[in-house]
Amino acid sequence: MPPKSVLTPQSVDFPQWYQDVLNKAELADNGPVRGTMVIRPYGYALWERIQAEVDARIKQAGGQNVYLPLFIPESYLRKEAEHVKGFSPELAVVTHAGGKQLEEPVVVRPTSETLFGEVMAKWVQSYRDLPLLLNQWANVVRWELRPRMFLRTTEFLWQEGHTAHATEQDAASYALRILHEVYRDFFTQVLAIPVLVGRKTKKERFAGATNTMTCEGMMRDGKALQMATSHELGQTFAKAFNINYTSESGQVQIAWTTSWGSSTRMVGALIMAQGDDNGLRVPPQLAPTQAVVLLVRDEQGAGEKARAIADALAANGVRVRLDADVASSFGRRATKWELQGIPVRIEVGPRDVAAGTVTVARRDTGVKMPVSLDGAAQAVPALLKEIQEAMLAQSSAWLASHIADAATLEEAKEAAQTGFARLPYAALGENGEAELGLQALSVRCLQREDGSVPASESEPGIVAIIGRAY
RNA sequence: CGGGGAGUGGCGCAGCUUGGCAGCGCGCCUGGUUUGGGACCAGGAGGCCCCGGGUUCAAAUCCCGGCUCCCCGACCA
Structure with a gap:
């Protein structure tokens, strides 16, 4: 462990610790417009891994990806009274374009229920077209009064699922299925963050929904973070946009819709639920880099050994990276990987080579141990699995005790x-x-x-x- | 929108009270010595001191106006 922390300790000032992690682990910077965010390569790599895992689960649940436009006619939002009431205060509205004032203002999507409503009305004709299970990965804009990086930014990235069903029952069970099989499963199995699933009170419900369900996670400061939501929209949007279908018996029926979403906020959750005073701790299942092979000094053939181990790990399916940048000091590099939360660090130096070992360090516990040089590449996959389980066990115990x-x-x-x-x-x-x-x-x-x-x-x-x- | 703070090399800041060569730490570049937990020495580059106006021989500093950002409260994934 470093003699002194690079970061403000969590116990001293949690928000400052969070800011420090964002900077030192090179996750994100502020954008030039208030509330906007520049996601840096490592922060984006985490997001890409989140996307891949969530996307796979959505597909598993039958979802298909589409892309709908960024701009929405203002009139669309007005079609559902509760919806427009809920979102009006945070809309960004384009009134001028092409060098002149627009006939009808265009809003930058804060969410796309209305546009999906319009599109679904076209695509749904028969009960045979249902259920229609759509999803999109997109950016959305909500003019936030009080932004916090990754947790609440004016523009953020997310996925929003929108589905239409023949019956209320089918819609309800699908919304619940997404909550469990996409979100809760991802949070526990990949992020190693246990969540409480539940129903929102009427007060906390999404604007326009008949039921909002949530995954609530607990951060290391004891505060809750809504990590994903799934809504039953009843027939409110179906009525507003005429999502009708002809039933088996030939009658025109109104569809039942759902929507559900998760955002770059999940990166914030990862930081705040798993991070410690030495930086980020990324669970192996998520980690863009699961193991880093750190060459201490290129003496006595250590460089060759390090490369051989990195190659062997890659061959074993481990996402591995070789750090042979010996021009930088050992401490600086070790600290960098620790800040970025790489789950396993394998140190290879002349001392190891002489002893026929490498030094394996776990990020979750900080424990270092020697492992035989030949066995290292074999041992890592099992170690990654062990770390994943240990992190979930630790965060579960912590949640239970709070x-x-x-x-x-x-x-x-x-x-x-x-x-x-x-x-x-x-x-x-x-x-x-x-x-x-x-x-x-x-x-x-x-x-x-x-x-x-x-x-x-x-x-x-x-x-x-x-x-x-x- | 209410309350508080701040704008000065990439980042963090000092200088402002009392006007007089624009500085410090970190980072960056070059060379060398180093390397098992943020190394050291030497040399170097880098500035519209937020913007506009005013006072003055002279403004980062004083005066007037504006803009932006950050932190704390009311709305939100």
Whole structure:
């Protein structure tokens, strides 16, 4: 471990620690326009890995990718009253183009329900066209009053899924399936971040939805982060855009739609849920580089050995990188890879060569150990698997130790200062949510006793998860 | 939009009170010595001091106006 930290320790100033990581791990810079962000190569590499994993799961669930335009006629947004009401304050509107004022202003998409509504109405004619399962990877713009890099930026990258179904039941079960099989699975299996799945209260619901479901993760400062959402849109958009189909019996029916999304915010979640005082910790399943072979000094054939190990690792399917830049000092390079959270570091120097070993360092625990030179390439895949499991186990234990049961609103407020409080929903009371708001607390989601997603807000015996949120 | 802070080499800052050669640390470039946890020595490059106006022999510094960014509160993935 370094003698002194390069970063502000988390315990001293968590937001500053976050800023330090962004800079030192070379993830992102501020853009010239307030709230915008320049994603640097390493930050983008993380995003590309996230995209690949999420995209594969969407395809597995039957989704097909499309691309719809950035610009939306302003009139489209007005077609759904709740929707436009919810988004109006943060719209970027183009009023001038081509050197003159536009007849009808055009909004830069804040989300694409309306455009998908228009398109689906065209594409859906018969019950045979349903379900229609679409997704797009795109940028969207929401004029944020208070931006934070990766967590809340004016422009961000995301995927938004939009589907149309013949029945309410089919729409509901698909929205739930996405929540579980795409999002929760990705968060736990790849990011090694356990999440609470649940239903949003009416107050926290997406503008225009009949039901919003969420994956809530806990960051290392005890605050909640909504990491993905899945919405049932009922027939509100279908009615507004005439997404109709002819049923098997020949009657014209209105479709039921859903939408669901996850964004570059997930990079922020990775940083804040897995990072430590030495920087980022990237789980092996996600890591663009899973192992770095670090040549200490090119003496006694260490350079050749290092290359041979890197080649052998690549042949074993490990995403590996060789750092033979001996013009830079060892400490500088070791610190760099540690800041970037590369899961495994294999140090090869003359001392190792003489002993017939290499030094293998785990980023998650910081433990270093000698491994025989010949066995190193074989041992790494198993080690990566072990690290992945250890990281999930660690974050799960941490989450569990930061959730407390509360019987009253007062108890919940107390418990939510350091983590999440579980309060019987019935004990929240009429003005409970408003009261929580005064202390910057909110109901993150509603769950059943067993942690599953309730079918409705009025289901008996459900609990409210209360916490501070980003 | 309310409250607070700041704009000076790439980054972080000092200088401003009391006007007088534009500085420091880090980074960068060259050469050398180094290298097992952010190495050292020597040399070097790099500036519209946020913008506009004013005062003055002289403005980074004083005055007036504007812009931008950051932090804290109300809305949000």
